[in-house]
Amino acid sequence: MGKWTRRAFITTGVLAGGGVLFGVAIRPGNLADDLQSVMAGEGETLVHAFVKIDADNVVTVITPHSELGQGAQTALAQMLADELDADWDKVRIEEAPAIGEYSTSALGRGVLLAGVDLPGFVVPTVEGVMMQVSNMLDLQITGGSLSVRTTGVYGMRIAGAATRDMLKTAAAEAWSVPVGQITTEKSMLIHAASSRAEPYATFALPASQMTPSYSPALKDAAEFKIIGTSVQRLDIPSKVDGTAKFALDIRLPDMVYATATRAPVFGGTIASLDESAARAIDGVLDVVRLPGSSAGGMVGAYEPTGESVAVVSKSYWTAQRGLRALAITWDAKGRDGVSDDAIYAQHARDLASAEGRESDRSTGDIDAAIADAAQTIEAEYRVPYLAHTCMEPLNATAHVRDGKAEIWVGCQNPLGFRRAIADALDFDDENVTLHNHFMGGGFGRKAIPDWAIQAALVARAVGKPVQLIWSREEDVRQDFYRPASTSRFQAALTADGSLTGWQNSYVNKQEPPEAPLIPYAVPSQRVEYVQSPSHVPWGAWRSVDESQHGFFTESFIDECAVAAGKDPFAFRAALLADHPRHLAVLTRAAEEAGWSTPLAPNRGRGIALKESFGSIVAQVVEVTLRDGDISIDRVVAAIDPGQAVTPDGVAAQIESGIVYGLTAAMYGQISIEDGAVAQSNFHDYEALRMSATPVIETHIINSGHPIGGAGEPGTPPAAPALANAIFAATGKRIRDLPMINHVTFSAGGLFT
Amino acid sequence: MTTTLTVNGELSEVEVDPSTPLLWVLRENLTLTGTKFGCGIAQCGACTVMVDGVAVRSCVMPVGGLEGREIVTIEGLAPSQDTLHRLQEAWIAHQVPQCGYCQSGQLMAAAALLQRNPTPTDQDITDAMEGNICRCGMYGRIKAAIKTAATQEG
Numbered sequence: 001m002g003k004w005t006r007r008a009f010i011t012t013g014v015l016a017g018g019g020v021l022f023g024v025a026i027r028p029g030n031l032a033d034d035l036q037s038v039m040a041g042e043g044e045t046l047v048h049a050f051v052k053i054d055a056d057n058v059v060t061v062i063t064p065h066s067e068l069g070q071g072a073q074t075a076l077a078q079m080l081a082d083e084l085d086a087d088w089d090k091v092r093i094e095e096a097p098a099i100g101e102y103s104t105s106a107l108g109r110g111v112l113l114a115g116v117d118l119p120g121f122v123v124p125t126v127e128g129v130m131m132q133v134s135n136m137l138d139l140q141i142t143g144g145s146l147s148v149r150t151t152g153v154y155g156m157r158i159a160g161a162a163t164r165d166m167l168k169t170a171a172a173e174a175w176s177v178p179v180g181q182i183t184t185e186k187s188m189l190i191h192a193a194s195s196r197a198e199p200y201a202t203f204a205l206p207a208s209q210m211t212p213s214y215s216p217a218l219k220d221a222a223e224f225k226i227i228g229t230s231v232q233r234l235d236i237p238s239k240v241d242g243t244a245k246f247a248l249d250i251r252l253p254d255m256v257y258a259t260a261t262r263a264p265v266f267g268g269t270i271a272s273l274d275e276s277a278a279r280a281i282d283g284v285l286d287v288v289r290l291p292g293s294s295a296g297g298m299v300g301a302y303e304p305t306g307e308s309v310a311v312v313s314k315s316y317w318t319a320q321r322g323l324r325a326l327a328i329t330w331d332a333k334g335r336d337g338v339s340d341d342a343i344y345a346q347h348a349r350d351l352a353s354a355e356g357r358e359s360d361r362s363t364g365d366i367d368a369a370i371a372d373a374a375q376t377i378e379a380e381y382r383v384p385y386l387a388h389t390c391m392e393p394l395n396a397t398a399h400v401r402d403g404k405a406e407i408w409v410g411c412q413n414p415l416g417f418r419r420a421i422a423d424a425l426d427f428d429d430e431n432v433t434l435h436n437h438f439m440g441g442g443f444g445r446k447a448i449p450d451w452a453i454q455a456a457l458v459a460r461a462v463g464k465p466v467q468l469i470w471s472r473e474e475d476v477r478q479d480f481y482r483p484a485s486t487s488r489f490q491a492a493l494t495a496d497g498s499l500t501g502w503q504n505s506y507v508n509k510q511e512p513p514e515a516p517l518i519p520y521a522v523p524s525q526r527v528e529y530v531q532s533p534s535h536v537p538w539g540a541w542r543s544v545d546e547s548q549h550g551f552f553t554e555s556f557i558d559e560c561a562v563a564a565g566k567d568p569f570a571f572r573a574a575l576l577a578d579h580p581r582h583l584a585v586l587t588r589a590a591e592e593a594g595w596s597t598p599l600a601p602n603r604g605r606g607i608a609l610k611e612s613f614g615s616i617v618a619q620v621v622e623v624t625l626r627d628g629d630i631s632i633d634r635v636v637a638a639i640d641p642g643q644a645v646t647p648d649g650v651a652a653q654i655e656s657g658i659v660y661g662l663t664a665a666m667y668g669q670i671s672i673e674d675g676a677v678a679q680s681n682f683h684d685y686e687a688l689r690m691s692a693t694p695v696i697e698t699h700i701i702n703s704g705h706p707i708g709g710a711g712e713p714g715t716p717p718a719a720p721a722l723a724n725a726i727f728a729a730t731g732k733r734i735r736d737l738p739m740i741n742h743v744t745f746s747a748g749g750l751f752t
Numbered sequence: 753m754t755t756t757l758t759v760n761g762e763l764s765e766v767e768v769d770p771s772t773p774l775l776w777v778l779r780e781n782l783t784l785t786g787t788k789f790g791c792g793i794a795q796c797g798a799c800t801v802m803v804d805g806v807a808v809r810s811c812v813m814p815v816g817g818l819e820g821r822e823i824v825t826i827e828g829l830a831p832s833q834d835t836l837h838r839l840q841e842a843w844i845a846h847q848v849p850q851c852g853y854c855q856s857g858q859l860m861a862a863a864a865l866l867q868r869n870p871t872p873t874d875q876d877i878t879d880a881m882e883g884n885i886c887r888c889g890m891y892g893r894i895k896a897a898i899k900t901a902a903t904q905e906g
Contacts (some may be wrong), residue, residue: 236844240827315776441851682793688889
């Protein structure tokens with residue numbers, strides 16, 4: 001590829017003295033004309049790679065991230081519009097097309113290579129992503145809670161400020177006045193001395209001929225007018241009247257439907273296939289065998305997927321009937337003997353083995369700390385595989401003809417998907433056009449292109465536009481799961497209850513690398529892991545490793561507090577003297593929850609704290625034990641995201657992350673039986689419903705630190721805070737999930 | 753065979769097997785794609801529409817038995833082209849949707865509730881909405897929006 005480097009379209013620059021070091025620029029000349037034709041519609045002028053202005057003075061912000069519900073597109077538009085001094089009521093959003101010029105790796109790489117002082121948690125993640133993708137120019141990723149904190153900070157604000165500078169320069173030239181005398185407000189250029197005022201649109205064309213600065217002057221936080229306000233999300237009106245277009249809603253002339261089933265044992269192949277009963281069904285047009293796919297995502301590990309069979313029909317319903325009528329025997333490739341027991345037994349063996357151990361942290365002298373301890377405590381924790389179950393089942397529409405392919409899909413990595421589909425079809429990238437759509441949930445699943453490749457291959461086989469729709473059963477059984485994991489702890493306590501030693505060993509590390517590390521001041525720590533792979537494919541699941549390690553470490557620190565005879569909040573707080581942001585977040589959550597107010601004997605509070613993706617979150621969960629059932633009454637969350645661009649959007653993400661985390665903690669379990677997934681749909685892979693949902697309140701601390709993520713950090717503290725609350729109310733310590741294997745839940749705080 | 757359906761006040765004839773679920777007839781034959789597919793077994797509520805004022809899961813409702821019955825989908829919820837239903841207004845005011853995929857079903861379930869019970873209690877709301885999953889977890893906002901809408905004139 002390397003298209004953008006060839007054209008020098010996106011360029012990096014270094015601003016002396018630190019600060020913002022990355023900019024995006026259109027160079028003058030033919031290139032601008034090229035992009036005009038791609039990006040600008042009737043009456044629109046592309047002033048900057050990320051900014052269009054039309055004749056009615058409407059500003060369109062082009063965002064390189066996709067919308068899976070997190071609201072990042074609105075937040076990115078706010079960041080650009082604020083620096084541009086745009087009239088927010090006349091701002092629109094358009095998602096960047098899947099062409100190399102809008103690659104987010106240009107952002108990531110530019111940042112890394114320019115040596116920007118990114119927070120440590122980002123660098124390994126971005127680097128890890130790049131190591132795993134064959135062509136690092138092909139990323140257009142939405143994940144890792146990165147949209148606002150990288151693209152927004154290092155791209156959108158600069159684009160907005162640079163565009164404003166160009167418009168001011170164009171007006172100054174036209175009016176023959178010094179540029180310093182021109183001010184801007186609500187998409188207007190103003191020269192007060194001569195009482196002149198013109199809309200941005202007047203100068204869009206001359207401004208588009210200029211070269212944008214990489215290092216325009218940016219506003220101080222005190223000057224923000226749009227950043228930090230809870231503007232309404234621009235995508236929401238279309239989501240209340242049925243007009244929002246998801247990939248499933250694509251309708252093309254002559255389009256047919258397909259559904260598919262893959263070998264139930266991961267990696268399996270087709271041993272025999274009798275199509276006759278399927279082909280006899282009215283409407284069924286074709287039966288297509290599909291090879292396994294080894295196309296990867298940004299994180300995850302798996303061998304090529306199994307082979308699949310697709311049925312093509314005039315309707316999804318008859319395609320589904322056709323699929324059920326197929327007589328298929330699968331070759332499990334010897335993996336049908338693997339079940340949960342064997343997987344966890346392997347974890348235990350690998351943890352006990354001295355081989356293959358890698359270290360995350362080694363400080364002090366842990367062996368001495370344990371030898372000298374007045375009290376040691378040990379515990380083993382375990383979590384199962386988890387599916388994502390996005391509300392929108394996986395689907396993609398494809399049309400392949402005359403050496404070109406067109407794909408309609410909702411995905412978290414449009415450029416990566418385009419490359420994977422081009423590879424599968426043996427086409428050049430340029431011959432694949434990808435239209436990305438709203439996603440009905442993503443959570444990491446829609447970063448891996450396996451199903452979109454299936455759609456392209458089926459479309460090539462039948463020569464018509466095909467909409468491939470997975471059943472929910474296929475979605476549950478052919479996921480790339482959050483990996484099952486086992487984590488063992490040993491802690492050393494002195495006679496006065498000081499925590500002097502922390503030893504933790506666990507299996508299966510992915511991203512981000514700091515996920516198992518605790519912020520607490522424990523002098524001797526040893527944290528290490530071994531890889532214990534199975535044949536079950538795994539991938540990124542909302543907050544990736546942070547969710548399981550949040551449960552492990554924040555449950556065990558609670559056990560330490562109990563063993564020390566101390567209050568769980570006070571015990572943590574005493575160990576956070578070197579982490580004032582963490583302490584402030586923990587304290588805020590405790591205060592807002594009324595931590596010091598005693599509860600009735602059948603009630604309990606649990607607290608948990610986890611930094612992830614650049615934000616620090618603490619949660620206090622309150623539960624009541626009533627007639628033997630647990631009711632989750634309330635969750636009080638505090639978050640320090642540095643600066644909340646859209647406070648209500650951050651609150652919504654925290655609410656969402658908590659419900660996602662509680663769902664997994666309470667119910668989530670993918671079981672492996674005979675090499676395949678036992679669950680199939682929402683009846684046996686349950687989601688939290690309204691009645692059991694707690695009241696959730698979110699408190700935001702704008703500390704002024706670099707902007708952190710919002711989509712993921714709400715999830716990791718939810719499970720341990722709940723487990724700690726259940727312990728407080730019942731004395732029962734839950735060390736393996738899901739909790740429904742140990743307790744029953746009744747109506748939650750939203751309705752009690 | 754031909755089935756005549758009344759959807760959002762309009763009559764349509766469709767040529768499908770009568771066992772075909774209403775969901776797929778709406779989406780494929782009538783191009784009313786606002787109603788969503790989520791599970792196929794009446795577990796998630798994404799496909800909820802109203803039939804004679806009652807919320808039903810269209811993914812398991814054979815189209816053959818629906819002749820002469822009033823079907824309302826999300827496309828027919830608003831009273832007119834220029835006016836949103838009070839639930840839709842409340843959904844925007846409370847910024848309910850995130851991914852938005854389940855929201856057609858949530859709104860139709862809520863609309864059926866308010867139609868038969870203009871002043872629902874918390875328990876009434878739970879009972880009516882329990883069949884609708886939101887994986888983005890916006891239950892608190894959904895409940896608040898229903899309460900807001902219920903206080904306004906129908």
